Amino acid sequence: MDNGFAISVRNLVKGFGGFTAVDNISFDVRRGEIFGFLGANGAGKTTAMRMLCGLSCPTSGSGTVAGYDIARQAEEIKRHIGYMSQKFSLYGDLTVSENLTLFSTVYGMSDKDIRLKSDMIFKTLEMEEMKNCLVKDIPVGWKQKLAFSAATMHAPDVVFLDEPTGGVDPVTRRKFWELIYQASSQGITIFVTTHYLDEAEYCNRISIMVDGRIKALDSPENLKKEYASGTMDEVFRIVAKDAKRGD
Amino acid sequence: MNLRILKVLLAKEVRLMRRNPFIPRLIVALPFMAMLILPLVANFDVRNVGVTVVDNDCTELSRRIAANMDAAGFLSVKECVFTYDEALQTVENGESDAILVIPPGYSADLLKGRNPQLSLDANGVDAIKGMLGSRYAAISATQTVSRWLSEQGLPLAVPHVNILNYYNPTLDFRNYMIPALMVVLIIIICGFLPTLNLVSEKETGTIEAMNVTPVGKFTFVLSKLIPYWVVGILVVTLGMLIGWLVYGLVPAGNVGCIYLAAVLFSLVMSGLGVTIANKSSTILQSIFVMFAFIMIFQLMGGLFTPIPSMPHWAQYMTYAVPPRFFIEIMRAVYLKGAGISDLWPQYLALSGFALFLCLVAALTYKKRA
Structure with missing residues (x-):
């Protein structure tokens, strides 16, 4: 199972009726890597x-995540990953600590571990006096940090972040990325989608998806060299200029 | 199935329910409203039946018939006229519901030992009022005539019938409705709440956060079903308390039989609710589908129309309507004091539905699209 890759995908396709949302993509993500998954809206x-993440069945193609097959071992994959979606997904009517307890228990952590980890999270996020607040009452930047902590609390092999920093200011985003680096330094592989191209610079490698296909995949430096541009912004515009989909 | 995970999921459901500004109030307010108002309103007792008398006889007897009818509880004589056309006019105006025609020479014919006929025509637009009203009027007229005949020393023309009603001695419609209203409450509360709960998790996206965890789908669905056993028990308790304190109606049978049936039926409804939620992507969609089921349940379950009065084909269909069995249990336990040994087929049917729908709920729940 250990081929050195946290994620390995070959010819993955997902069609909805006549529409092919993901059209034959193949890529590998190394263990411990921060992998940026870029693309226009609708890509x-x-x-x-x-x-x-095992939330959707592939139409065809194969792949492994954390060493498990994405077509047949979806529930096994779920034990070894964390996921944070663009739709903020903690329970708003539960308190901060109730949310952490809920999700970590579901991942099978012991009560003692949950207590220790929660205290650590409250300390690093400086949220100690917020831990009994309802999640819906705390500011969005805090919610995102909390959701990230909930997704990484059980020390998963890979964490998937779907536009984790939507709608917050640059300072907050910066702080969020510090959390990502911290998790990465503990050996967690990070798979992140984003629309912010400054964030792309923080990744070890990035891929750019256009109309369901991967059009470019390399480190930010190599991509800038290849497309002879100074910024990732320009690279993205060159790669995505022929996009037919999107809004 | 992991009990520790189930426990934490149940704690989550209970907290979310308690912190919802609306649901705890609904669980208490709905039984109060339904039990305090509906038994007084939703009955089929027919009162104030207006009768127009066409008196072509104009004797002491014919006037007595009209007077006694007016004095009878459910009837009131609106007018005495001399032609049928005038009488029909009053029915068409909506002033009266039935016409009693006393033929000319009625009392003279009776005295001569002939068998003259009174005729009674009823307005059938409101079928129940027409039917029952004309029965009441016929009974009143017959009584007056027999009393008059015996006063004249003549033999009684009609045999007298005494009626005795078992189990609901006063034939009070409330006693029939109150046990069944608790069924309606569970249909609404335990049917809608789990549906709305699950679909709103879909709409807010929290369900995705759960689906991406290793939580077992049976455990997760169970955490959506169990809270509604408790809600069902709560609703029935409130209903029984109101039935006792306000209407003085207590179950003749064992309360345990009622609770057992309530738990089974709550599972039936919440299983159905979760299944509908699994197949709906918006709250609107799920409410619409749930309404269709609830309407059929209310009309076909024997709540208003007694099942034996339905056409044969419809009677067979009611075996597929779970509330039918719960209503039968509630009425039998409440009014006749029946127990599980008398009602085992109904309990068996409810258990079957509960098991089936909860299984369907778990199987249609998809962690993966």
């Missing part, structure tokens, strides 16, 4: 990610 990023 198929979320659909691809949902297949990797």
Whole structure:
């Protein structure tokens, strides 16, 4: 099972009726890597990610996540990953600590571990006086940090982040990325989709999806060299200029 | 199935239910409203039947018939006229519901030992009022005539019948409705709440956060069903308390039989609710489908129309309507004091439905699209 890759995908396709959302993509993500999954709106990023997380069945193609087959071992994959969606997905009517307890228990953590980890999270996020607040009452930046902590609390092999920093200011985003680096330094592989191209610079490698296909895949430096541009912004515009989908 | 996970999921459901500004109030308010108002309103007792008398006889007897009819509880004589056309006019105006025609020479014919006929025509637009009203009027007229005949020393023309009603001695419609109203409450509360709960998790996206965890789908669905056993028990308890305190109606049978049936039926409804939620992507969609089921349940379950009065084909269909069995249990336990040994086929049917629908709920729940 150990081929050195946290995620390995070959010829993955997802069609909805006549529409092919993900059209034959293949790529590998190394263990411990921060992998940026870029693309215009409607390019198929979320659909691809949902297949990797076991939320959606691939139409065809194969792949492994954390060493488990995405077509047949979806429930095994779920034990070894964390997921944070663009739709903020903690329970708003539960308190901060109730949410953490709920999700970590579902992942099978012991009560003692849950207590220790929660205290650590409250300390690193400086949320100690917020832990008994209802999640719906805390600011969006905090919610995102909390959701990320909930997704990584059980020390997964891979964590999937679907536009984790939507709608927050640059300072908050910066802080969020510090959390990502921290998790990465603990050996968690990060798979992140984003629309912010400054964030793309923080990734070890990035892929750019256009109309369901991967059009470019390399480190930010190599991509900038290849497309002879100074910024990722320009690279993205060159790669995605022929996109037919999107809004 | 992991009990520790089930426990934490149940704790989550209970907290979310308690912190919802609306649901705890609904669980208490709906039984109060339904039990305090509906038994007084939803009955088929027919009162104030207006009768127009066409008196072509104009004797002491014919006037007595009209007077006694007016004095009878459910009838009131609106007018005495001399032609049928005038009488029909009053029915068409909506002033009266039935016409009693006393033929000319009625009392003279009776005295001569002939068999003259009174005729009674009823307005059938409101079928129940027409039918029952004309029965009441016929009974009143017959009584007056027999009393008059015996006063004249003549033999009684009609045999007298005494009626005695078992189990609901006063034939009070409330006693029939109250046990069944608790069924309606469980249909609405335990049917809608789990549906709305699950679909709103879909709409807010929290269900996705659950689906991407290793939580077992049976465990998750069970956490959506169990809270509604408790809600069902709560609703029935409230209903029985109101039935006792307000209407003085207590179950003649064992309360345990009622609770057992309530738990089974709550499972039937919540299983159905979760199944509908699994197949709906918006709250609107799920409410619409649930309404269709609830309407059939209310009309076909024997709540208003007694099942034996339905056409044969419809009677067979009611075996597929789960509330039918719960209503039978409730009425039998409440009014006749029946127990599980008398009602085992109904309990068996409810258990079957509960098991089936909960299984369908678990199987249609998809963690993966």
